[in-house]
Amino acid sequence: MNIDSLKNEWEELNKEYAELESCNRRYIELLEQLHSHQQICFNEIKHQRYRMNQITASLRQSKGPIPAEDREKVDELQKMTLKRKAQLHEIEQSLPAKSGRYLQIILGDVNVSILNRNDKVRYKDDYEKFKLILNVIGLIMAFFNLIFNYRALELAFIFLLVWYYCTLTIRESILKVNGSRIKGWWRAHHFISTVAAGVLLVWPQGEHWQIFRMQFMYFNVYISIVQYLQFGYQKGLLYRLKALGERHNMDITIEGFHSWMWRGLSFLLPFLFIGYGFQAYNAWTLYKLANSPEAPWHVSVMAGLFLLLFVGNMATTLWVVPEKIRE
Amino acid sequence: MNIDSLKNEWEELNKEYAELESCNRRYIELLEQLHSHQQICFNEIKHQRYRMNQITASLRQSKGPIPAEDREKVDELQKMTLKRKAQLHEIEQSLPAKSGRYLQIILGDVNVSILNRNDKVRYKDDYEKFKLILNVIGLIMAFFNLIFNYRALELAFIFLLVWYYCTLTIRESILKVNGSRIKGWWRAHHFISTVAAGVLLVWPQGEHWQIFRMQFMYFNVYISIVQYLQFGYQKGLLYRLKALGERHNMDITIEGFHSWMWRGLSFLLPFLFIGYGFQAYNAWTLYKLANSPEAPWHVSVMAGLFLLLFVGNMATTLWVVPEKIRE
Ligand SMILES: CC(C)(COP(=O)(O)OP(=O)(O)OC[C@H]1O[C@@H](n2cnc3c(N)ncnc32)[C@H](O)[C@@H]1OP(=O)(O)O)[C@@H](O)C(=O)NCCC(=O)NCCS
Ligand SMILES: CC(C)(COP(=O)(O)OP(=O)(O)OC[C@H]1O[C@@H](n2cnc3c(N)ncnc32)[C@H](O)[C@@H]1OP(=O)(O)O)[C@@H](O)C(=O)NCCC(=O)NCCS
Known part of the structure; x- marks a missing residue:
């Protein structure tokens, strides 16, 4: 055994460790960014749903027959609402979802979403x-x-x-x-x-x-x-x-x-x-x-x-x- | 009900939706970066452990008494190895861990790591x-x-x-x-x-x-x-x-x-x-x-x-x- 060559090896390993540390730091940063982006997406989805419901409610509240020139616009709005709902659902698939009550009781509050x-x-x-x-x-x-x-x-x-x-x-x-x-x-x-x-x-x-x-x-x-x-x-x-x-x-x-x-x-x-x-x-x-x-x-x-x-x-x-x- | 004002509202909502979409795209990018950083960290941790084991094995294989001038270096190396092991363990806490066999059977292959x-x-x-x-x-x-x-x-x-x-x-x-x-x-x-x-x-x-x-x-x-x-x-x-x-x-x-x-x-x-x-x-x-x-x-x-x-x-x-x- 040559202690000096071992020391050299260790020095090399040290350099690699420094890289690992910086990679891990970056990883933790990414994780935080990920969480904040998740939060923004959640909030915006909620907002979209809320506003769409308002619009749908306004459409429904209209009394009397709809004038012919508006008919088309109303139909279009309704079609777009349906499409948007599907889009929101699609986006939700990429976000983690909360477990139901049954899983909460058995597993506790742990995330079981699969994102990929x-x-x-x-x-x-x-x-x-x-x-x-x-x-x-x-x-x-x-x-x-x-x-x-x-x-x-x-x-x-x-x-x-x-x-x-x-x-x-x-x-x-x-x-x-x-x-x-x-x-x-x-x-x-x-x-x-x-x-x-x-x-x-x-x-x-x-x-x-x-x-x-x-x-x-x-x-x-x-x-x-x-x-x-x-x-x-x-x-x-x-x-x-x-x-x-x-x-x-x-x-x-x-x-x-x-x-x-x-x-x-x-x-x-x-x-x-x-x-x-x-x-x-x-x-x-x-x-x-x-x-x-x-x-x-x-x-x-x-x-x-x-x-x-x-x-x-x-x-x-x-x-x-x-x-x-x-x- | 004024269909034109509703249409305007919808247009506004559309703009917000575009923001949501770009936020979601960024989120998915982050997720991919996160996975690749995870992978790098895992590999590097494995590499560090492997090399440390090699160094420790070399130290142990040395026959005969250690010369006095090396004694100190050997001790230092051993101390550093111990410290590094603790550091690696600490880093692992921030990374997702594989479930054991029992959880694999009950829950299937789902990640139950809590990173925070x-x-x-x-x-x-x-x-x-x-x-x-x-x-x-x-x-x-x-x-x-x-x-x-x-x-x-x-x-x-x-x-x-x-x-x-x-x-x-x-x-x-x-x-x-x-x-x-x-x-x-x-x-x-x-x-x-x-x-x-x-x-x-x-x-x-x-x-x-x-x-x-x-x-x-x-x-x-x-x-x-x-x-x-x-x-x-x-x-x-x-x-x-x-x-x-x-x-x-x-x-x-x-x-x-x-x-x-x-x-x-x-x-x-x-x-x-x-x-x-x-x-x-x-x-x-x-x-x-x-x-x-x-x-x-x-x-x-x-x-x-x-x-x-x-x-x-x-x-x-x-x-x-x-x-x-x-x-
Ligand atoms: C009728 C049947 C063949 C239709 O299957 P299908 O075409 O997959 O039906 P759906 O489109 O409604 O399925 C929706 C989802 O439910 C799942 N699913 C349907 N039936 C299921 C069942 N019995 N158990 C578990 N999952 C089921 C599907 O895999 C699908 O999952 P996904 O959204 O992740 O892709 C199926 O429901 C079935 O096999 N039922 C009989 C079960 C039964 O009676 N068992 C007792 C035997 S006596
Ligand atoms: C002896 C005892 C009090 C020591 O508790 P402690 O100070 O937490 O012990 P440790 O430092 O070894 O704990 C290590 C970990 O195991 C956990 N742990 C210890 N005993 C546990 C137990 N009986 N059940 C579940 N978790 C336990 C601790 O919470 C700690 O978790 P952490 O790593 O997430 O912080 C504890 O083990 C105990 O209560 N044992 C008796 C259990 C028993 O006999 N039950 C039957 C009653 S007749």
Whole structure:
């Protein structure tokens, strides 16, 4: 070892450190500038919305028929307002958004915005993959539960369900913060599923559970398979949307996208409706069971939850699909 | 309504919108610059660490006694290395950090770094407040469970425990990402508590549970009270650390801080040790119960978990306190 050569090396490293320090200082400056620009944007967006609402209100308050020469101007103003709203929404996508109450409680006041478009797509991708993996695990466990009737195996499966649905609600809330247009019902669906799995957890072993047990496991096997089909559909959508987003990519047209989506949807929908039918059937089985003597309260609660899931899923899907046609 | 005056207003709004657009463009530029500076800082920090390790390795490899004239230089180099490590750590606090595996699974790949020092303190504050509120709710529920013996009330309480401990592990992982030096055991403690609450959830009602029930509720009442004392201590620490961090504030000296901490700790410690004693006692009660005929597996698992908590808490506290003296 030569201490002097080491000292020289250290001196060199020192110079590099000075660069790092100045880079870090610049970084902190940039961060402050970024925050102040964010603030300005937020305020201006708010101001724009406020003034536009005033203008719209004035337009609406006008009494009597609009003179023909004004008609055109009014229409134009309304069209421009709509366009501006879309523009503001677009700008908001680049700014961090506040978390909803649920995330605030679970995570505390931490920012979960993803500002970069590519990172947003990657996050969504990751979410779909997470669902897929957990569904494969769930499928395997449900399958084993069909073959064996061990309480430990059963409990492990139900714990998995509680954890899975709970995690989904968290991830979906993060997606929501980052501008996903996921319908409120699907998030509610996963809350309700968490509650349902919790009820199953405390449902005492006994005659009633044993009657429902096999049906429940078959139901889970079926749902896992449907989830797998859904994964294929969402993955395809995501891939095509990404390709559409990249301007240079000419492989995909809007028409091609729509026709693909329609084929995907019409393949998927029958499976979904059978799934909803299965949920209704579960509710019915449990309802009959609840009327038998000495049924624990879990039976009727589960019947109600399955009914709720059936109604909500049915209504949302029947409402979403025609909406997609109109697009 | 005067359509022309509205049009004028719109024109004005248009000008402001142009400003907003340019502000947003600048913002996006800043964001890109920020990312590139981040990347440079990361790379340089890695480089500094790598080179320092090399230098340290060379120093260590030197065989034979170090000549007297080099001794001083070697010492100086070692001192500088230590100082540099602290400096690098300081710089890292201003950069976003990657989440650990647990957060990656629950939240997906989203950034939960808090870059601003004040926001970090606020987040910690918020975490302490969250614990306090949930402890008050827990205390009330444990208290009602002492008075009434309703299964529904009991289940609500245990569900709350599962949710509370699970949420704690998430929030503590976020604290960890943001540079908290919270010991691994306290996080493990809350994982184990989640598991324990899960086991309680599926412990069938019956003779054994009824024997342990009251003791468990008393234990929870006690823990809630201890948590309240802990809150006072942590709150005081946080307040004083913040005051120390603000250079201009002369109310608090390092010595004053240490003496306050010692008074706080010596007040708190007896209560903690009684709590650990209570955990050991729970383990012992359950162990005896497990030996009685027809005890379900939950009894012995809970005995093991309480024993684990007792040993871990005892060991960690006994290890932390002398370490704090040495500081
Ligand atoms: C009907 C369906 C196929 C339509 O999907 P779609 O074409 O993506 O619908 P939308 O255009 O309304 O989607 C809007 C957003 O919500 C998301 N989304 C739609 N359904 C979702 C679901 N069930 N879970 C999570 N996210 C969903 C979409 O990915 C999209 O996200 P984005 O804004 O980030 O791109 C879809 O809602 C679906 O699969 N529903 C069935 C779910 C179900 O019933 N599960 C239980 C099985 S029995
Ligand atoms: C012993 C004790 C009072 C020391 O607290 P302290 O002075 O803050 O200890 P440290 O200096 O090691 O703290 C390091 C960090 O860990 C945090 N921390 C310490 N104990 C913690 C705990 N039990 N839970 C969560 N965070 C904790 C501190 O807030 C600090 O955070 P920071 O780096 O963000 O500032 C504390 O660890 C404690 O209260 N332990 C008992 C917990 C317990 O046994 N609970 C069960 C009751 S029976």
